Amino acid sequence: MDDVTIPLDAETKVAERPDDHKTELRLWLRIFTCKMLIEGEVRRRLREQFDVTLPRFDLMAQLDRAPNGMTLGELSQRMMVTNGNVTGLVDRLAAQKLVARRPAPHDRRAQIVSLTAEGRKAFRAMARANGNWIAEILGDLSPGETSELMRLLDKAKASARKASAKRGTS
Amino acid sequence: MDDVTIPLDAETKVAERPDDHKTELRLWLRIFTCKMLIEGEVRRRLREQFDVTLPRFDLMAQLDRAPNGMTLGELSQRMMVTNGNVTGLVDRLAAQKLVARRPAPHDRRAQIVSLTAEGRKAFRAMARANGNWIAEILGDLSPGETSELMRLLDKAKASARKASAKRGTS
DNA sequence: GGCGATTATTTTAGACTTAAAATAATTCAC
DNA sequence: GTGAATTATTTTAAGTCTAAAATAATCGCC
Numbered sequence: 001m002d003d004v005t006i007p008l009d010a011e012t013k014v015a016e017r018p019d020d021h022k023t024e025l026r027l028w029l030r031i032f033t034c035k036m037l038i039e040g041e042v043r044r045r046l047r048e049q050f051d052v053t054l055p056r057f058d059l060m061a062q063l064d065r066a067p068n069g070m071t072l073g074e075l076s077q078r079m080m081v082t083n084g085n086v087t088g089l090v091d092r093l094a095a096q097k098l099v100a101r102r103p104a105p106h107d108r109r110a111q112i113v114s115l116t117a118e119g120r121k122a123f124r125a126m127a128r129a130n131g132n133w134i135a136e137i138l139g140d141l142s143p144g145e146t147s148e149l150m151r152l153l154d155k156a157k158a159s160a161r162k163a164s165a166k167r168g169t170s
Numbered sequence: 171m172d173d174v175t176i177p178l179d180a181e182t183k184v185a186e187r188p189d190d191h192k193t194e195l196r197l198w199l200r201i202f203t204c205k206m207l208i209e210g211e212v213r214r215r216l217r218e219q220f221d222v223t224l225p226r227f228d229l230m231a232q233l234d235r236a237p238n239g240m241t242l243g244e245l246s247q248r249m250m251v252t253n254g255n256v257t258g259l260v261d262r263l264a265a266q267k268l269v270a271r272r273p274a275p276h277d278r279r280a281q282i283v284s285l286t287a288e289g290r291k292a293f294r295a296m297a298r299a300n301g302n303w304i305a306e307i308l309g310d311l312s313p314g315e316t317s318e319l320m321r322l323l324d325k326a327k328a329s330a331r332k333a334s335a336k337r338g339t340s
Numbered sequence: 341g342g343c344g345a346t347t348a349t350t351t352t353a354g355a356c357t358t359a360a361a362a363t364a365a366t367t368c369a370c
Numbered sequence: 371g372t373g374a375a376t377t378a379t380t381t382t383a384a385g386t387c388t389a390a391a392a393t394a395a396t397c398g399c400c
Contacts, residue, residue: 021301027316028208028304030323035205036250037330038198047359055386073348080206085387087350092385109348109395131191138194140329145322146197152311152319153200159310160207217389225356243378255357257380262355279365279378 031156038137045133050126056098057130059089060115060123063099069114071104098122201326208307215303220296226268227300229259230285230293233269239284241274268292 043054050057062078063069070078076086090113093099098119104110115123141149213224220227232248233239240248246256260283263269268289274280285293311319 021305023316024305024308027320031204034201034323034326041334082388134198135191135194137330137333141325146193149322150197152315153204156204160307163307164211252358
């Protein structure tokens with residue numbers, strides 16, 4: 001057994017085949033394009049129909065799933081944005097009385113943010129519309145295609161997470 | 171033939187099933203997450219290894235494919251960002267001598283932007299690295315999975331484009 | 341108990357981004 | 371040819387975003 005195929009991890013594969021990676025680049029571009037198209041449409045409709053920005057909607061969506069609220073750090077992790085970014089978003093949403101800050105029990109460093117009654121009501125109306133929009137925007141995919149796409153994106157996600165994680169792990 | 175299934179377009183489907191569209195929302199979320207993971211990693215490496223921002227790299231990538239340069243409007247279309255955004259990016263890249271503006275022949279409104287020799291050289295080095303990164307980041311997908319993902323995303327893209335286009339077309 | 345390391349948040353500076361209004365040039369119908 | 375509509379770009383104002391430094395509080399170890 002001399003010419004067995006040795007399984008290679010992604011990095012090794014890359015090192016050994018110094019080609020231009022056209023296929024992977026096109027896949028990345030396609031993910032990017034899909035995201036931009038969907039996001040652009042949702043952003044436009046949120047602004048026109050609810051006079052709200054997408055980042056604020058996203059933040060409220062996180063809070064809606066956490067009846068007891070969550071800390072700023074948790075928010076920034078789930079939204080995949082920096083801490084400072086969340087500080088500013090919460091500031092603006094709090095100025096609109098859509099969210100409220102309160103001190104965290106047992107930890108005077110942290111604050112817990114949650115939707116106000118008004119914020120929850122506003123969010124629910126927007127979320128209903130948003131669900132319809134997304135279903136419309138992705139409406140040409142069959143249920144089978146949708147779940148296959150979901151499965152493959154999940155794999156892509158895991159692959160990307162692995163690549164990012166490698167850094168801290170020498 | 172009374173109970174035939176009538177094909178419905180996306181909008182009709184949405185109107186008839188006022189459910190919560192959980193599946194579609196999860197698919198959208200997954201696209202978003204993949205984009206953020208890949209983009210975050212690429213952004214970080216571009217900054218650390220080349221001291222360049224992702225938007226500037228993206229703009230240069232567009233120009234690299236157009237040996238004769240392109241107008242600001244063309245750039246903004248291809249990058250899927252606003253005109254004003256491109257104006258600023260070109261300003262900053264021109265200040266670094268990586269791109270140059272010149273008047274368009276036959277149209278005094280327009281300007282053509284192209285890579286300088288220095289810009290092209292810098293871009294080529296970054297592009298080579300970028301190709302390797304993307305291949306590494308998406309490295310856990312088999313060739314078959316990659317092409318299937320590409321096909322499905324293409325369908326999603328077409329669906330989203332259709333939904334955005336409907337607007338202008340009443 | 342005290343002190344260094346960690347963690348949560350805010351601040352800062354700069355860049356990116358959008359939407360909308362303003363400028364300037366072209367095109368097209370007449 | 372003239373003027374209205376269109377097109378290319380820039381400007382403006384406000385918001386979003388990042389990376390890095392600064393604050394402030396907690397934790398862990400002795």
